[in-house]
Amino acid sequence: MREGLIIKGYGGFYYVRSGVETWCCRGRGRLRQAQDLLTGDRVLFTPLEKGEGVIEEIKERKNALPRPPVANVDQVIPVVSLAHPDPDLKLLNRSLVLCELEKLSVVICFNKIDLLDPEQAKDLEDIYRKAGYNSIFTSALYGYGLEKLRQVIAGKISVLSGPSGVGKSTLLNSLDPNLSLETGEISKKLKRGKHTTRYVELIPLCDGFVADTPGFSSLKLPSMERVELSRCFPEINEFASQCRFYDCIHLEEPDCEVKNALDKGLISSARYNDYKQFLQEIISKERIY
Incomplete structure (x- = not known):
């Protein structure tokens, strides 16, 4: 077997680059059924004739x-x-x-x-x-x-x-x-x-x-805990640890250091407004589940 990098997946075929060569591969067995393979995956594959091959295994992903x-x-x-x-x-x-x-x-x-x-x-x-x-x-x-x-x-x-x-x-x-x-x-x-x-x-x-990559005009946020969202805004997360309440979500809570930083211009009001909108989306998902 050889190790390679999937550089493209299209129509059930995966193009695997190994060294200076590119092989047109399909996944073996469960890999073909599970459709788990992604562009960027490092894989082990068996070379066949005419530049074709079979992907045997996906190496562990870092992300x-x-x-x-x-x-x-x-x-x-x-x-x-x-x-x-x-x-x-x-x-x-x-x-x-x-x-x-x-x-x-x-x-x-x-x-x-x-x-x-x-x-x-x-x-x-x-x-x-x-x-x-x-x-x-x-x-x-x-x-x-x-x-x-x-x-x-x-x-x-x-x-x-x-x-x-x-x-x-x-x-x-x-x-x-x-x-x-x-x-x-x-x-x-x-x-x-x-x-x-x-x-x-x-x-x-x-x-x-x-x-x-293909263009997109919308993105959905995954389900997450309310407090987790602030960790995804680095400038908000910087001040969140100084809030009075450990589960502060930086809306109307007293002694909120994030709101203080916002008032001082240390946090962009546009970014904060998007944070509030995203937070409401997360809360709405909680109600659904």
Whole structure:
């Protein structure tokens, strides 16, 4: 048997890279039935003839993202369009919650910087810096920030995530024009992108792999304890331990240090408002169950 990395799964077939070769494989027995295999899985497989093979075993995962479905990720790079389409910061914040749950490293990529006022860009950078996230600003059209992006992804397995139309495939094409990934136009009626990437694929780039993923316009939060959500907002979690009550959820409780930090401008009001909305979603799920 040989060890390899699943770089793409499509139609029941899994493309496994081992060394410089790629094998078209199917899962053996229960692996085929369970549909457990994910792009990013490290597997043991038996090579057959004509570049085909059979996957025998999945090696232990260090993590797995539910959406996009990718395993063994080193970092997630949410890509946010600054214009055309307008930035969806609520969707970004949902994505960040999922990354925090999986304890994944995050670098936010704000794309199309050429279409935004520099002061607005600085405000965005400040909001997410206070939340503990590094940001890079890029313009695939003018090549701005591409060297920083190249340094961020070098030697790692990275996931570029975000809605359609934010420029994920365009950025990758700019880093390596030989990729020729399909890109799409923005729908003028819906003011959002049209899907061009149809499945998750790990693309060799900068001595690592980058997952170009299908776009999405919504994300559901998983069921969790109320107090767990604040741990997924690093800037809220920083002050939560100083609250009077250990189970404080930072709404109307007395002696809440999170609310004090909010009043002092140490926590973004926009991020806090999203926290409150997400909390209500979690509470609603509790009532259902």
